[in-house]
Amino acid sequence: MSAQAQPAAGVRLAAVARDVTKRFGRTVALDDVGIEIRDGESHALVGRNGAGKSTLVSILTGLQAADSGEVSFFGEPAPALSDREAWRRNVACVYQRSTIMPALSVAENLFINRQGKGLISWPKLRRQANELLESFGVDVDVTKPASDLTVEQRQLVEIARALSVGAKFIILDEPTAQLDGPAIERLFDRLRALQDNGIAFMFISHHLEEIYEVCQTVTVFRDARHILTAPVAELGRAELVDAMTGEPGGLSVPGAADRPDVGEDSEVALSVENLTGDSFRDVTLRVRKGEVIGLAGSASSGKHQLAETVYGLRKASAGTIRVSGEKLKPGSVLDALRHGIGCVPRDRHHQGLVLGLSVAENAAMTVMNRLGPAGLVAPGRLAQVGRTAIESYDIVTSGAGQPVSDLSGGNQQKVVMARALAGDPDVLVLINPTAGVDVKSKESLLGVVDRVARAGTAVIVVSDELDDLRVCDRVLVMFHGQVAAQFGRDWSEQELVASIEGVTE
Numbered sequence: 033m034s035a036q037a038q039p040a041a042g043v044r045l046a047a048v049a050r051d052v053t054k055r056f057g058r059t060v061a062l063d064d065v066g067i068e069i070r071d072g073e074s075h076a077l078v079g080r081n082g083a084g085k086s087t088l089v090s091i092l093t094g095l096q097a098a099d100s101g102e103v104s105f106f107g108e109p110a111p112a113l114s115d116r117e118a119w120r121r122n123v124a125c126v127y128q129r130s131t132i133m134p135a136l137s138v139a140e141n142l143f144i145n146r147q148g149k150g151l152i153s154w155p156k157l158r159r160q161a162n163e164l165l166e167s168f169g170v171d172v173d174v175t176k177p178a179s180d181l182t183v184e185q186r187q188l189v190e191i192a193r194a195l196s197v198g199a200k201f202i203i204l205d206e207p208t209a210q211l212d213g214p215a216i217e218r219l220f221d222r223l224r225a226l227q228d229n230g231i232a233f234m235f236i237s238h239h240l241e242e243i244y245e246v247c248q249t250v251t252v253f254r255d256a257r258h259i260l261t262a263p264v265a266e267l268g269r270a271e272l273v274d275a276m277t278g279e280p281g282g283l284s285v286p287g288a289a290d291r292p293d294v295g296e297d298s299e300v301a302l303s304v305e306n307l308t309g310d311s312f313r314d315v316t317l318r319v320r321k322g323e324v325i326g327l328a329g330s331a332s333s334g335k336h337q338l339a340e341t342v343y344g345l346r347k348a349s350a351g352t353i354r355v356s357g358e359k360l361k362p363g364s365v366l367d368a369l370r371h372g373i374g375c376v377p378r379d380r381h382h383q384g385l386v387l388g389l390s391v392a393e394n395a396a397m398t399v400m401n402r403l404g405p406a407g408l409v410a411p412g413r414l415a416q417v418g419r420t421a422i423e424s425y426d427i428v429t430s431g432a433g434q435p436v437s438d439l440s441g442g443n444q445q446k447v448v449m450a451r452a453l454a455g456d457p458d459v460l461v462l463i464n465p466t467a468g469v470d471v472k473s474k475e476s477l478l479g480v481v482d483r484v485a486r487a488g489t490a491v492i493v494v495s496d497e498l499d500d501l502r503v504c505d506r507v508l509v510m511f512h513g514q515v516a517a518q519f520g521r522d523w524s525e526q527e528l529v530a531s532i533e534g535v536t537e
């Protein structure tokens with residue numbers, strides 16, 4: 033079935049985009065595409081990084097106008113772009129990054145722009161907020177600042193806010209990216225319940241398994257074009273990947289077992305001794321040259337904080353970190369970098385990239401001093417670094433001079449990886465390295481991890497993604513700030529997931 037086909041008689045369409053084209057300068061982000069989301073269905077939109085998904089979201093939410101084409105909700109043409117209130121009554125999007133205001137309370141966030149004229153009655157505001165969240169079964173203190181919410185609570189508050197203004201169509205843009213396993217299951221249960229009550233969802237995810245779990249229909253975009261729309265139950269995984277990539281052959285993520293064993297006699301590249309810090313305590317670990325270590329665990333396990341302490345973003349309260357025997361200055365990213373640690377940080381927007389700078393400038397940032405005297409780099413040299421990064425990491429961009437703010441999310445992540453590796457680090461710390469990266473690019477980024485490990489780099493991969501952990505020689509599972517279990521290369525999915533969830537026989 034084509035997305036542009038007429039729906040069967042009697043089927044109500046919650047949202048429709050038809051014949052939509054959108055250009056950014058020379059880049060065609062959407063080329064005459066369409067999508068139809070039926071009332072009460074969960075419709076997946078998938079595609080490789082840069083395929084045009086976020087651009088369609090911005091058009092379906094009225095944040096940008098299409099160059100041509102139409103959008104409608106429940107049979108009515110979309111409102112004028114300036115009428116934000118009317119858009120909010122039709123559609124809401126829960127982004128990976130929050131749209132709620134951290135300094136305001138939950139209650140204020142829920143009723144922002146809705147307080148009418150005149151004085152605000154705070155007790156009334158709080159009461160309404162409480163009633164609203166209770167009716168959706170969301171248990172949070174509405175007087176708390178929104179910054180205190182967990183990612184899961186924040187998403188639920190955003191969904192409740194959308195439903196309370198009457199929206200019956202909600203877009204979820206990679207909603208599970210920052211959630212741990214149990215939180216994902218709770219979100220999916222809620223989606224199913226809302227669907228039963230007639231709410232329609234457009235669901236964007238690079239985790240194809242999730243699509244098979246919660247969606248009924250899937251639409252694939254590739255290179256700005258609509259490729260197919262089909263019932264999920266009728267489309268196999270391999271077919272779906274083929275539609276996304278445009279080539280047959282599925283995927284092959286490199287596994288640690290394909291690399292030679294790292295012997296006990298290999299030199300220790302990174303040693304962490306009795307390290308205690310924010311959310312973890314008394315952690316000791318060694319990573320040998322050429323060894324890849326995975327750090328897994330729930331969101332509260334302390335794995336992120338431990339990795340961030342290793343690359344100097346946080347200061348340990350006790351213990352030492354050594355690279356090739358040399359002790360690092362606690363809490364200094366610069367010192368870590370000087371000692372040969374490269375990192376892919378957790379939050380690429382704040383720590384990973386300078387959005388206003390070009391692909392080349394970002395990729396070369398950690399090696400500027402090596403490219404020219406006093407950081408003065410000939411433009412040709414810089415462009416060369418940019419071009420190499422684009423080729424090596426398969427970055428979809430109009431060129432090395434394009435600002436990274438113009439790149440799609442997944443392509444920005446690839447620039448972060450290029451930057452981390454530009455200095456040929458001895459130790460590489462990767463936090464969620466494949467977050468937001470499409471299935472095919474995931475394969476190539478993990479291929480890079482495999483390649484640098486073979487060349488002798490010691491790597492720490494912090495992730496719960498099973499694909500990311502397959503490339504690891506050892507996986508350490510953290511629980512409540514300590515290493516609770518260790519697995520070799522031959523872990524089974526069941527035992528690893530059970531350990532991450534804290535389930536022990």
Ligand SMILES: Nc1ncnc2c1ncn2[C@@H]1O[C@H](COP(=O)(O)OP(=O)(O)OP(=O)(O)O)[C@@H](O)[C@H]1O
Binds near residue numbers: 429442
């Ligand atoms: N503001 C902009 N200026 C220039 N180009 C842009 C802009 N926004 C998006 N693009 C380009 O449009 C294309 C589609 O990007 P879009 O963000 O829609 O992709 P996506 O499918 O959401 O990718 P991802 O999975 O990585 O999030 C990309 O080539 C991107 O570089």
